[in-house]
Amino acid sequence: MTVTPGAPGAIARYSFDVAVVGGGIAGLSAAVSAAEAGARPVLIEKAPRTGRGGNTRFADAQMRFPHEADEFGPRDYSVDQMFADLMRISRGRANEDLIRTLCENARATAEWLTGLGLEWEAGYPHTAGYRRSPKSGGQGLVDLLHRRLEGMGVPVSYETGALDLIVDEARRVRGVRCASPEGIVDIEASGGVVLACGGFQANVQMRVQHLGRFADSLILRGSRYNTGEGLMMAIAAGAQPAGQWGDYHSAVLDARSPRIECGVTALYNYQMGIFVDQEGRRFLDEGEDFRDHTYVKFSKHIVEQAGGEAWCLFDQQAYQREEFARAWRPVGPPLQAASLADLARQMGIPAENLLDTVGNFNAAIQPGDYDLDRLDGKRTLGIAPPKSNWALPLDQPPYVAIPVTGGITFTFGGLKCDISARVIDTRGHVMEGLYAAGETIGEIFYYNYPGASSVIRGAVFGRIAGAHAAGRSG
Ligand SMILES: Cc1cc2nc3c(=O)[nH]c(=O)nc-3n(C[C@H](O)[C@H](O)[C@H](O)COP(=O)(O)OP(=O)(O)OC[C@H]3O[C@@H](n4cnc5c(N)ncnc54)[C@H](O)[C@@H]3O)c2cc1C
Numbered sequence: 001m002t003v004t005p006g007a008p009g010a011i012a013r014y015s016f017d018v019a020v021v022g023g024g025i026a027g028l029s030a031a032v033s034a035a036e037a038g039a040r041p042v043l044i045e046k047a048p049r050t051g052r053g054g055n056t057r058f059a060d061a062q063m064r065f066p067h068e069a070d071e072f073g074p075r076d077y078s079v080d081q082m083f084a085d086l087m088r089i090s091r092g093r094a095n096e097d098l099i100r101t102l103c104e105n106a107r108a109t110a111e112w113l114t115g116l117g118l119e120w121e122a123g124y125p126h127t128a129g130y131r132r133s134p135k136s137g138g139q140g141l142v143d144l145l146h147r148r149l150e151g152m153g154v155p156v157s158y159e160t161g162a163l164d165l166i167v168d169e170a171r172r173v174r175g176v177r178c179a180s181p182e183g184i185v186d187i188e189a190s191g192g193v194v195l196a197c198g199g200f201q202a203n204v205q206m207r208v209q210h211l212g213r214f215a216d217s218l219i220l221r222g223s224r225y226n227t228g229e230g231l232m233m234a235i236a237a238g239a240q241p242a243g244q245w246g247d248y249h250s251a252v253l254d255a256r257s258p259r260i261e262c263g264v265t266a267l268y269n270y271q272m273g274i275f276v277d278q279e280g281r282r283f284l285d286e287g288e289d290f291r292d293h294t295y296v297k298f299s300k301h302i303v304e305q306a307g308g309e310a311w312c313l314f315d316q317q318a319y320q321r322e323e324f325a326r327a328w329r330p331v332g333p334p335l336q337a338a339s340l341a342d343l344a345r346q347m348g349i350p351a352e353n354l355l356d357t358v359g360n361f362n363a364a365i366q367p368g369d370y371d372l373d374r375l376d377g378k379r380t381l382g383i384a385p386p387k388s389n390w391a392l393p394l395d396q397p398p399y400v401a402i403p404v405t406g407g408i409t410f411t412f413g414g415l416k417c418d419i420s421a422r423v424i425d426t427r428g429h430v431m432e433g434l435y436a437a438g439e440t441i442g443e444i445f446y447y448n449y450p451g452a453s454s455v456i457r458g459a460v461f462g463r464i465a466g467a468h469a470a471g472r473s474g
Pocket of ligand 1: 025197222263265
């Protein structure tokens with residue numbers, strides 16, 4: 001259902017140039033860029049002020065973007081490399097035009113954020129040097145952009161959830177109807193509405209409908225407010241759904257994480273050890289690729305194929321490495337034992353299986369140089385599954401075990417958009433006055449996820465959408 005301009009049912013009507021729905025990185029970037037372009041935007045945020053910032057505030061908000069070698073990483077990263085990485089990891093299915101736009105604008109957008117006062121540091125270790133991390137994390141990024149909005153006098157309407165698009169008789173999007181603390185209000189926007197209100201990861205009904213039965217019990221890593229209304233209201237108005245609606249972003253989480261809004265509780269160090277299932281058997285190639293290219297698919301493997309929970313096992317050779325601690329924020333202490341048999345008893349798995357698994361694994365390791373910064377080819381031979389890189393024996397007690405599971409961060413399905421972030425309808429036509437940005441855009445991620453790509457996606461397309469909508473206003 002959509003609303004027509006001037007329709008009854010609203011207790012108040014407000015007029016702006018641009019209405020931005022959602023205040024994560026995408027919406028904040030859209031609102032700032034619309035205001036910088038001279039328009040009068042409003043930011044509509046469903047959460048209360050204390051819960052503002054969407055998924056973005058829970059994230060470290062690391063970003064990949066093209067750059068030259070610098071103090072944070074020894075290698076150049078080009079637009080073409082980024083493009084190739086994103087296309088390869090989507091198995092060639094991502095929309096080439098959108099990915100090209102993302103890669104070509106990522107560096108300028110990162111510099112724009114720097115210009116607004118963002119300070120950077122190196123990203124997680126062993127991520128091939130392309131990640132950069134805001135020093136203040138996602139929360140700091142959100143606060144920085146809010147300060148910028150405040151400085152430009154842009155109003156933010158908290159506890160205001162968009163319900164429906166306002167569409168005129170010529171099918172142009174004229175604004176958005178919202179549920180606010182005042183009651184139902186209509187916010188008209190001459191330049192357009194930017195939907196930057198996330199995916200449907202916090203909506204259990206949509207999760208089960210699109211992802212499958214298992215998806216009702218997933219740990220929700222980020223915001224409870226991303227419940228899919230932006231997608232549903234756009235589709236109701238004729239927008240074309242696009243991208244991989246049956247897949248999602250996840251991470252290998254400490255299984256003891258809180259069930260909702262747990263934030264960064266992921267293990268980013270599993271490539272230094274092995275995974276075993278509840279029977280004490282390995283079930284995937286932990287060294288298949290860089291961690292940034294495997295954590296999403298491994299987490300889904302654990303949830304969907306390994307019975308929901310598994311264990312990550314290390315010895316002291318891994319556990320004592322300086323980067324081990326940097327790549328894991330413990331939810332609780334790991335299990336530790338002087339022998340594998342004792343560890344198995346604590347884990348509640350058959351000790352003979354664990355001894356057999358580790359014995360076979362250790363015996364299969366081939367000689368070679370161990371180097372976590374490259375695919376070092378230090379591998380196993382003759383066992384299935386293999387470990388293709390970074391295979392060191394687990395033989396230095398005490399042994400360490402951490403329970404792991406998957407979770408959901410955001411959904412991959414979204415709206416069909418062009419490179420100006422304009423939403424496309426089911427006939428293939430631009431929907432005048434309607435934009436999407438961030439998680440609400442489809443056709444960017446498929447099957448898997450190239451680490452550190454979602455915040456930069458939000459910033460790039462948010463900025464583009466805000467500027468474009470500002471250009472239509474007046
Ligand atoms: C723990 C964690 C770690 C992560 N780490 C990284 C990382 O390091 N690098 C990276 O690239 N990505 C990371 N991600 C993913 C990334 O943070 C998000 O995908 C990205 O920030 C999404 O930005 P967004 O603006 O599209 O959505 P969000 O930041 O989720 O913002 C959406 C906003 O819309 C609001 N909203 C929802 N519905 C409505 C409605 N009907 N009306 C009004 N407002 C509404 C929500 O309240 C929210 O504020 C991480 C995510 C999590 C949870």
